[in-house]
Amino acid sequence: MSYITKSPWIIHYDGSSCNGCDIEVLACLTPMYDVERFGIINTGNPKHADIFLITGSINEQNISVVKQIYEQMPEPKVVAAVGICATSGGIFKECYNIMGGVDTVIPVDVYIPGCAARPEAIIDGVVAALGALDEKKKALDARPKISDTAADSAMGAASDDSVDGAPPEPPEDPILPGDDVEVKYYGAASEDEEAESAADGSGGGQEEGSAGDSGKEEA
Amino acid sequence: MAKRTVIPFGPQHPVLPEPIHLDLVIEDETVVEAIPSIGFIHRGLEKLVEKNEWPEMVYVIERVCGICSFGHGWGYCKSVEGNLGVTVPLRAEYLRTIWHELGRIHSHLLWLGLLADAFGFESLFMHSWRLREKVLDMFEETTGGRVIFSVCKVGGVRKDVSDEKLAEISAELNGMIPELKELTDVFIEDMSVKNRLTGVGVLSKEEVTELCAVGPVARASGVASDVRLDGHGAYAELGFEPCVEQDGDSMARCKVRIKELFQSIELIEKAAKSIPEGDIDVKVKGNPSGEFVGRMEQPRGEAYYYSKGNGSKFLERIRVRTPTNANIPALVKMLQGCDLADVPVLVLTIDPCISCTER
Known part of the structure; x- marks a missing residue:
């Protein structure tokens, strides 16, 4: 993580998850795993956030909420799908109200497997997201300025x-x-x-x- | 009359990890009416019963909720077992009871943490969740999973736990008591916590009965309703008395859950001492063909599990009614006339589990 110089802030939204992954995301912030020591803070404001952690799959009701949060986040931004439901729909894939994984609506950079995803896996995924964030930042900086x-x-x-x-x-x-x-x-x-x-x-x-x-x- | 304004609360907001939406009609700073709208995490998993055979369906039902996951699995199994007329061995019932009570400890600690977070007591949140991790470790040692463990099946349980391990768990829980006391004393004694909870969101005994509230919300208003009283699992042998408070405010709801924390530790200790030897499952023959309703006391209150079979591998209908669903009318009642700043705390005092509610 030495390559990232700023503290990445996280926004978390529960798509249609069963709570298992949400609670594990929160568990990452608490003393046992404590990602705050790396400067990672869970924020409620999309405009403060660099990394969008989304748990659960996409359904008709939350599709606009997910899009809104994504659009409000400033560039560069990274999306991490936490758990198998966010990745592909998982056990609920065949439910009538489930449209599939998060990547059916917004581009996803990091997929974190597991049901429920373990805190270690989530932290690993966030570290991978930091790499993606860094690459995006570089690409953004290198973008040609128009004369x-x-x-x-x-x-x-x-x-x-x-x-x-x-x-x-x-x-x-x-x-x-x-x-x-x-x-x-x-x-x-x-x-x-x-x-x-x-x-x-x-x-x-x-x-x-x-x-x-x-x-x-x-x- | 002051001007009325509608403030939308949710679905994405910092208080709860889960999406619930409330339209708050306010006059100045007072909430006049709260209009809940749900459905952000509706999946429609009851319909999956048509695609999954009944022994597999337990995996789906466990994922109704990731917090009280074990209880949901047990509730479903109880319903199908009733349908098939299966008697579960006593050792399996004891193991189920122990896991269920461990689940209650972890759920209540989680709730205490979220409540502390809602009134801005960050270190209390951290300490609650630190203690909760120890319970999750016990789950992991005995079942292999932290939050969802699929250890319950129709006819019994999948894994046995040795008596030594159970004694070890019980000893470890007893060792946690001084730390838990220290934590819960802050909730009960601390001035700033008292200011936020005492006298806030009062529900009378009549209101609770009329609105059909369940679980700790009902018990905090003096209604001693608890499904564990019917003696399912090992509760009859363990001797169970519900924890009741009379005040009906947020503090009373907090106290009920704190009492239940210690009660669960006691129940696990008793169960670990008196667990009988024997099988952990029975072979189940045939397919369910009748109707059956199983009731469970989840950490949040009473839950129903209805199953209807048609003699085939696939059940015809599953219906789950979860405690948060029953407590939403009580929440709406509580919110009427409260201060806008108290809304997050009041929403939390019913311990909402939205993924249960919407399934």
Whole structure:
């Protein structure tokens, strides 16, 4: 765990689990296993969280809750499916109200097996999630910043499209579907800020390949 | 009249690990009405009875809930055994009783911890859960599992535990008593805990009877209802008296569970001393063809297990009514007129198990 420098915070949501895994997730925080000594804290606020631990499978009622929590979490974020129900549906797979594992709704990075998943397995899974978090952070940092001209032409293309439907000129530095174009390029930012971000991003314009991985999760 | 506002509480919130949703209608800071809505973890496992043969179904029923898992397994087995007319050997009944009471200790310690967490006493939460781990170790030593152990089957139990091991467990539990006393004294004596619990969420004996509350919620209001009184398992031989309090407030509900902690230790000690020699299971022949209702006293209260067979390998219907389901009307009553800040504590005092309720 030496590679992670910040304390990862966890948010836990009980999908439709039987409580076994939830209680084991909580047991990880208590003196016997005590993950808080690594700076891991269970938070109730999705906007504070780095790792999303979800127990139990997905059903009609909780599908929107799970999506909401996931969307509210800031990037980079990692999802860990705890227990066999979250992984595949487990013993409840054939129930009429079960849609399957968590990966039917949101992308999952780490699968933690077990019924119920043991605290040791959960801690192991969280450590694996830290690795995934670190990779995602690196990918996020290495993501190409779009140059000033590209942003201008992107804006131009968007407005052209809406006015007369003519095919836009391809920008010099194309914006790939995986790239997360920051909002400030689309208007609100002042000219100073734009110039600043252009200066920052001028070097890394060509590393499209490495950004592809992080883009997949957002699609 | 003050302006009424509706505050949604849940399903994802920091108080409970489980999703329950309440719409709280408030006037200023006072809750006027609470409207519960459930169904976030409904799985529909009763329907799995059509896909699993009845001896296998016990694995599914055990996963109704991961906290009182053993009790659910026992309840199902009791129901099917009644259906088939099977008499379970006494040693198996004793072992079941011991595991069930161990489950009660672990469940009540878990609840005490969550309650402490709800009123913001973090170190008390940690200490409760530290003691609970010792009980889980006993489960692991005797059954191989920590929370779900599938050791109960129709006709008996799957694993025997030697008398020496049982004596060891009983001695270890007795050794825990001073630590438990220290912990529970904080709940009963500490000023800040008293302030949060005494006089909060009072239910009278009449209200409890009218709302059909079960378990510690009923017993805290002076209703001595406890299924263990019917003497199933080894309770008749062990001599059982329910723990009752009269005040009906959150403190009384806390005291009932604390008393039951020590009572369970006592019951396990008695059972470990008087457990008879013999088989741990009987061979079960035939398929269930009638109807039977088995009742169990779970840590949270009375639970029903209904089974209907049609003479085939597959049961026709299973129905489980769990204690939290019965206690939700009592909770709604308690929440009327309480302060908004007391809602988390009140929700916890019924010891809600949402995955039981929704199955």
